[in-house]
Amino acid sequence: MSEHPTPTHEAAEPSGSDSASTPTSVTTGATSVVRALENAGAEVMFGVQGGAIMPVYDALYDSEIDHVTMAHEQGAAHAADAYNVVSGDPGLCLATSGPGATNLVTGLADANMDSDAVVALTGQVPSDMVGSDAFQETDTTGVTAPITKNNYFASSADTVGDDVGEAFALAGAGRPGPTLVDLPKDVTNAETDRDPGPAQTPETYTPQSEADEEAVAEAARAIENAERPLLLFGGGVVKAGASEQARKLAIDYEIPVVTTMPGIGTMPEDHDLCLSWAGMHGTGYANMAITHTDLLVAIGTRFDDRLTGGIDTFAPEAEIVHVDIDPAEISKNVHADYPLIGDAGRVVEQIDDELTAAPDADEWREQCQTWKSEYPMTYAAPDDEPLKPQFVVETLDEATPDDTIVTTGVGQHQMWAAQYWTYREPRQWISSHGLGTMGYGLPAAIGARFAADDDRTVVCVDGDGSFLMTMQELSVAVRENLDITVAILNNEYIGMVRQWQDAFFEGRHMAADYNWIPEFDKLAEAFGARGWRVDDYDEVADAIEEAVAYDGPSVIDFHIDPAENVYPMVPSGGANAKFALTEEQL
Structure with a gap:
């Protein structure tokens, strides 16, 4: 992994100023935090405002770092994660104390499992109130210790910038992973004139680069x-x-x-x-x-x-x-x-x-x-059966450039997107692997869009259950006018659960039936995006062409065969050579 550049990013003057831009002036712990991020070359961060993190947000007011307000902190963490995967640079997310910090946990655990470089900055109650069960207090470093590469409790306005710089450098060094800096409000409000140094890892961190x-x-x-x-x-x-x-x-x-x-x-x-x-x-x-x-x-x-x-x-x-x-x-x-x-x-x-x-x-x-x-990757698509998801994925692939970035949620749709799309480059396939986080796809598409060149296409292949978990982030895509296309493979089930229930639980569909979900095409329009519903094969190509061509967020609700399963399949703990091609072989 390459080291991150030292002071290259300058901050913008307040709105209306004609002066040349200068780096954030260090006057408080909060401004030191922002200066440290600028020193590290940070360009984009994703977050949600709140009381304990407010001093940092105020310091961001005059910075050139682009802040993207997300609808939910989990979305901020996933967006930062995907930003890292696409760009190779650490992704940044911010949240306030208490529920803001705990809402980041799923995204941090996801990044930790997949070795993705994410830096989380969380607000915290004032130092003298820590441990008193103050309003919106959580032991954030304690909660996140098992799911971060390292985390920090900032103790001084003079050193908080160096804490942030080290967290940024460490996230991307060696084996990447998430780091977190917890920022008590008294530390970020306190005065300091100490300028943080360049982002660098601890002297004791020396991952081996060459093998014996x-x-x-x-x-x-x-x-x-x-x-x-x-x-x-x-x-x-x-x-x-x-x-x-x-x-x-x-x-x-x-x-x-x-x-x-x-x-x-x-x-x-x-x-x-x-x-x-x-x-x-x-x-x-x-x-x-x-x-x-x-x-x-x-x-x-x-x-x-x-x-x-x-x-x-x-x-x-x-x-x-x-x-x-x-x-x-x-x-x-x-x-x-x-x-x-x-x-x-x-x-x-x-x-x-x-x-x-x-x-x-x-x-x-x-x-x-x-x-x-x-053992070819083929599928049957009879005219008298509902739309097959594999056909949708293949058609999407054919209709988009070879370098299209694909994000997904987790479930059957994720497997079909991996199986039936032809990937030619790294950092093109963006998904949740080790943690298997439903809802990852849409906020990941937002993070990917900010990381990618403007001329690259970003497609989110999602499931109805996954989309339902983080669909509020569509409001962010609309607000930012992000050119992303969401293709929902809607089978009105948590499909992978239903497949396992059929195979291993005698077809008892307990809590897997999702026939109560909303009409996603109409929901997209309500958010201000474009929406399509597709039920038949002859509608697929035209809907995809229109959605991909639309300059902004679009959602296609593909109603697919609810009985379609993902194969090949190796039963959990089974032998790879004994993969099943049908349910009868399981």
Whole structure:
């Protein structure tokens, strides 16, 4: 990860001033907070005002940092998260004390699970009232300690700026993650003239960038001697900006590639070597390759259960080369025969430099192509059945540019968006992986829109249940006139729950039926966005064309087949090779 620039961002003069812009003048703890963010190069933040955070907001009044008021603090955290994933820079979110801070918790936990760099600033009651159960008081550092990379309780106006700068630098360094600074109101109101220094990590924070040379040599010999080598690209490849190096390794040595869901886009999915993503709902050919490889080179993955299924059946014939910047992930879930600790991009370069020959794997590559033919990602779409979600996703993909950014909520729609959209670049697929947060999609689309170039298309593929959880953020998209298209795959269920209930609970649909939800096209219009309802195949293309062309937020409510399920599917804890293609096979 690159370090963030020091003082490059200047603050605007008050409205109506003709003077040249100058950095925020440090007079209070709050202005020191803002100066620290400017020093770090912050450009956008997402938040919700409130009493305890008000001094910081007042200090933002004259800053050039763009503040986006969200409808809910959870939306602010998700927007900051997606901003980071798209831009590579830490995302910023703000909230007041008490319920404001606790409303950030879901978003921070999400960022923590997915190693996304998010910086949260929370207001707090005055220091002398902490512990007294004051109005809107919560032990924010205590609540968030398990779900942040580090958090801080600011104790002095003279040092609060340095606290914020360190939190910003630490969020994006090494293995990224969320950080938080809790800001008591007396600290932000107190006077100071101390200018915070540049954003930098603690001297004691020294993540290893290069792997041990002897270990690299041993891994390289294993790759050269493998008969069935397989590369596994995880989300850490994206975080490290290492897709170019990883692709080069695959192409130069003709090694097939599978990805994790967070790693989607690290290898172009239309490349012959790419077998797409593996795991519970991954492609059959990716799961077959993992099951039969004799050497799995895993880069930037934590081997979570949705990828591995049962650990005892995961890559059972393979030795494991595991590249990760976090030593805690090595052999945590899957034993590493060749542990390589370091930055993904640098370690891949080390491996590339050490390799002297490509593995002899012609038969293996042919076998991988055979599996592609045997287990294609296809679906039936009879005219006498309701609209199929896979068709909607494919049509959206065809109607939008190759570099379109896709955000999703969590559930069946998320899986279809991952399966039936062809991703060619990293930071193009933006979703909630480890925590599985319904409602992530819409605020993530807002964060992605602020991070992306103006000429890039942003599409949110959402479910009716997910959209219902954070739909209030549509008001933000309308207020900011954000050009985003929301495609709701509406099956009037919490679809993944319904699918599991059918498969494992004898079809008892307890609390999964959502036939009481509103008409989303009309709701969109009420918010001030454009709305469409689509029920039939012949309406799909025209609605998508109109929605994508509309310069502003648009919502298409696709009423899809409520009985459609996501396949392939590996039952929880099952063997990847024993994926089901129908409910009867579960």
